[in-house]
Amino acid sequence: MSALPIRQFGDPVLKERTREVENIDGSLATLVDTMIESMYEARGSGLAANQIGVQRRVFVYDVGEGARPVINPRIMETDGEWTYEEGCLSIPGLSWEIVRPNAVHLVGLDLDGNEISIEATELEGRAFQHELDHLDGILLVERLDDDQRKEALKILRGRTLHLPAADPDGIGSIFTRL
Ligand code: NI
Numbered sequence: 001m002s003a004l005p006i007r008q009f010g011d012p013v014l015k016e017r018t019r020e021v022e023n024i025d026g027s028l029a030t031l032v033d034t035m036i037e038s039m040y041e042a043r044g045s046g047l048a049a050n051q052i053g054v055q056r057r058v059f060v061y062d063v064g065e066g067a068r069p070v071i072n073p074r075i076m077e078t079d080g081e082w083t084y085e086e087g088c089l090s091i092p093g094l095s096w097e098i099v100r101p102n103a104v105h106l107v108g109l110d111l112d113g114n115e116i117s118i119e120a121t122e123l124e125g126r127a128f129q130h131e132l133d134h135l136d137g138i139l140l141v142e143r144l145d146d147d148q149r150k151e152a153l154k155i156l157r158g159r160t161l162h163l164p165a166a167d168p169d170g171i172g173s174i175f176t177r178l
């Protein structure tokens with residue numbers, strides 16, 4: 001399997017809520033492999049299935065301990081507050097300081113159909129919240145304050161849709177892209 005291009009801001013597939021996965025089978029395992037390859041090729045730390053055009057509730061992430069998928073994820077509880085500079089593979093080259101809960105309790109399934117329950121903080125907790133947003137059709141620009149959003153939309157309106165996911169200037173290396 002090879003990497004697929006990451007869908008970019010303006011693509012309607014990013015604004016739809018994804019559907020629950022019903023069967024954990026070989027085709028889901030293939031999807032997860034493709035998602036992991038696509039995430040790494042784009043040098044991201046997280047990727048939701050709809051970012052490669054698949055409307056299913058699956059995300060993959062790697063915050064330094066290897067890539068893992070989470071199927072049908074749900075956030076059960078959040079706590080605290082953390083400010084972090086967040087980027088998104090679907091909005092390349094931009095990032096914003098975003099305040100979200102620090103600690104999250106995530107549940108879901110792994111590729112064997114076993115239940116996962118993870119208590120995460122900081123970057124891992126942030127990745128979970130960002131990818132859950134994607135699966136609900138919510139993009140990072142919707143998490144900005146009014147001034148940030150105005151500025152962002154001005155920049156984004158000036159861009160052509162379907163930019164390549166590649167980041168030749170390496171600007172993405174200065175912040176985390178999820
Ligand atoms: Ni993202």
